[in-house]
Amino acid sequence: MLNDYFQFFALFFIIFWQEHEAVKDINQIFLSEDLVPKFIPHAPKEYCTVIFQPNVIISTGEHYRQYQTLNEPEVRWNASDDKFYTLYLAVRQAYVFLVFEHVQKPMLEIKNEKQKQQRFTYAHLEHDFTPVRHFMKKLKNATLLAGNFFYLILDPISSTRVPQEKTTITS
Numbered sequence: 827m828l829n830d831y832f833q834f835f836a837l838f839f840i841i842f843w844q845e846h847e848a849v850k851d852i853n854q855i856f857l858s859e860d861l862v863p864k865f866i867p868h869a870p871k872e873y874c875t876v877i878f879q880p881n882v883i884i885s886t887g888e889h890y891r892q893y894q895t896l897n898e899p900e901v902r903w904n905a906s907d908d909k910f911y912t913l914y915l916a917v918r919q920a921y922v923f924l925v926f927e928h929v930q931k932p933m934l935e936i937k938n939e940k941q942k943q944q945r946f947t948y949a950h951l952e953h954d955f956t957p958v959r960h961f962m963k964k965l966k967n968a969t970l971l972a973g974n975f976f977y978l979i980l981d982p983i984s985s986t987r988v989p990q991e992k993t994t995i996t997s
Contacts, residue, residue: 846901852973859887861922861975865958870973874903874925886978887920888936892981901925916958924958925966991993 856869876884877900910928
């Protein structure tokens with residue numbers, strides 16, 4: 827029971843700190859890391875929170891070891907019940923999470939029956955930043971709402987990392 831309280835408090839504090847970090851200019855951070863304009867035309871409006879269990883909360887632009895990011899990530903952002911969302915994950919020098927907001931359900935390829943019932947779609951992993959611009963063109967009337975990114979430090983045992991395809995969405 828005490829452990830549950832500690833985890834809740836630690837998670838609350840870290841999320842609060844992540845929100846406090848939003849005071850930093852998100853445009854400046856995405857520009858300084860060369861994600862704007864090479865990757866996306868403009869920075870997102872706000873940060874999304876990315877959490878790898880057990881309680882590894884991603885700070886924007888930081889470096890993380892491979893073992894810290896092996897578990898399925900949980901992605902959180904400020905969501906509205908009357909909007910739809912697409913989570914896009916791109917992998918190259920950085921792991922970039924982007925959340926797009928839609929006023930109506932996006933007309934994207936639906937991979938399975940479960941996705942048809944959800945208020946979000948999940949775009950597959952991209953290993954090159956070029957397709958992001960093409961993907962954004964497909965998302966007509968979508969707004970780049972939130973984003974986050976981190977760099978992966980590969981462990982010496984393995985020089986490659988197989989990306990996790992599962993992602994938990996919390997809106």
